[in-house]
Amino acid sequence: xxxxxxxxxxxxxxxxxxxxxxxxxxxxxxxxxxxxxxxxxxxxxxxxxxxxxxxxxxxxxxxxxxxxxxxxxxxxxxxxxxxxxxxxxxxxxxxxxxxxxxxxxxxxxxxxxxxxxxxxxxxxxxxxxxxxxxxxxxxxxxxxxxxxxxxxxxxxxxxxxxxxxxxxxxxxxxxxxxxxxxxxxxxxxxxxxxxxxxxxxxxxxxxxxxxxxxxxxxxxxxxxxxxxxxxxxxxxxxxxxxxxxxxxxxxxxxxxxxxx
Ligand SMILES: Nc1ncnc2c1ncn2[C@@H]1O[C@H](COP(=O)(O)OP(=O)(O)OP(=O)(O)O)[C@@H](O)[C@H]1O
Numbered sequence: 001x002x003x004x005x006x007x008x009x010x011x012x013x014x015x016x017x018x019x020x021x022x023x024x025x026x027x028x029x030x031x032x033x034x035x036x037x038x039x040x041x042x043x044x045x046x047x048x049x050x051x052x053x054x055x056x057x058x059x060x061x062x063x064x065x066x067x068x069x070x071x072x073x074x075x076x077x078x079x080x081x082x083x084x085x086x087x088x089x090x091x092x093x094x095x096x097x098x099x100x101x102x103x104x105x106x107x108x109x110x111x112x113x114x115x116x117x118x119x120x121x122x123x124x125x126x127x128x129x130x131x132x133x134x135x136x137x138x139x140x141x142x143x144x145x146x147x148x149x150x151x152x153x154x155x156x157x158x159x160x161x162x163x164x165x166x167x168x169x170x171x172x173x174x175x176x177x178x179x180x181x182x183x184x185x186x187x188x189x190x191x192x193x194x195x196x197x198x199x200x201x202x203x204x205x206x207x208x209x210x211x212x213x214x215x216x217x218x219x220x221x222x223x224x225x226x227x228x229x230x231x232x233x234x235x236x237x238x239x240x241x242x243x244x245x246x247x248x249x250x251x252x253x254x255x256x257x258x259x260x
Contacts, residue, residue: 001028004063004157004186005049011057012041012048012210018056019044020210027186031179033197033218034190035239036207042190043085045207046159049188050082062157078107081150085161089145091135095126098134099148108153120152123178125171139166147175151182158182160189164196176200194236206242214242 003026012020019041034042047053048060051073060067062076089098099120103113121127124144129137137145143166150158164172179187179200191197197204198218206214206221214221218235225237229244 001026003028003061005188006061007045007048007055007058009058010045010048010055010060012044012053012055018210020048023058023210023212025205025212025215027188027203029184029186030202031182031187031189031200033201033204034188034207035192035194035197035204036190037243040207041210042207043161044210046082046161046188046190047084049157050080050084050159051076052082052084077105079156080159081106081152081155081157082159083146083150083161083163087146087149089134091133093134094131095134095137095145095148096121096130098145099152102149103152106153106155112153116153120148123151123181124148125174140168140171143167144171147178151178154182154185156185158185158187160187162191163189164191164193172196194231194233194239198233198235206239208243 006026008024010020010023011018023045034045036042048055051060051062051067063079065072065076067073067076093101096117100113100117103116108116118127121130124147126141126144126148129141134142134145143163147160147163150160164175167175176196176199179189189196201218203216204218204221205212214224221238221242222234223238224241225231225234226241229237229241231237231240
């Protein structure tokens with residue numbers, strides 16, 4: 001598999017105690033879901049993949065290139081769209097100005113930026129609010145503006161931290177369509193919504209306490225479920241089983257599942 005982004009032996013944290021310790025992950029084209037309880041390290045990992053926080057230890061590669069300096073990080077960022085959990089914006093910008101500004105930050109060629117901005121706004125259904133000030137948007141619309149900013153110009157790596165928080169059911173369905181339409185890109189999305197993973201992700205990792213407890217397909221995660229596991233769907237039961245057991249419960253290597 002061609003890795004668009006990969007980390008090896010990643011150690012990451014904020015103080016003395018690492019939040020992530022010795023994590024290996026390779027993500028290729030397709031949609032990749034990150035599941036895990038609060039505080040597992042999902043946002044910390046996404047921030048690292050986005051080159052926003054240099055690793056404390058270990059290697060980060062984007063499109064095969066080692067990111068180990070501000071210069072290499074800047075090169076990598078041209079190919080990365082990132083929606084952080086709380087993203088900053090100028091409240092007086094219009095939605096169109098905000099998305100176009102993000103296209104400029106990513107160095108989308110000037111001649112393409114206008115059309116790319118309109119395309120991104122259309123993909124999240126905000127074309128009718130393109131002239132509205134950012135400060136006047138509802139929480140869900142703000143999230144959609146952030147998603148538009150992450151996908152504008154078609155980056156090869158799209159990192160979305162809880163992208164569907166605050167979206168109404170119709171917009172969540174639209175979001176799934178959008179992810180499916182990003183064929184060829186590597187899309188990593190962190191979420192607590194197991195059904196979003198089931199609907200769009202080709203692969204999924206379960207993170208707990210800064211470690212990857214499971215990596216495989218959603219079907220393989222569902223197959224980890226033991227009898228009596230809590231949950232309203234097979235995938236939820238598989239997820240809860242992996243969390244409770246510290247890994248998949250039975251010899252999953254035979255099914256090609258990576259468990260650590
Ligand atoms: N800026 C920060 N400074 C200090 N500690 C932080 C900071 N950001 C996160 N942490 C700590 O790092 C750990 C992992 O947090 P992170 O936000 O990565 O988890 P998460 O899996 O995204 O959680 P959630 O599902 O609640 O969003 C937590 O213990 C958190 O308290």
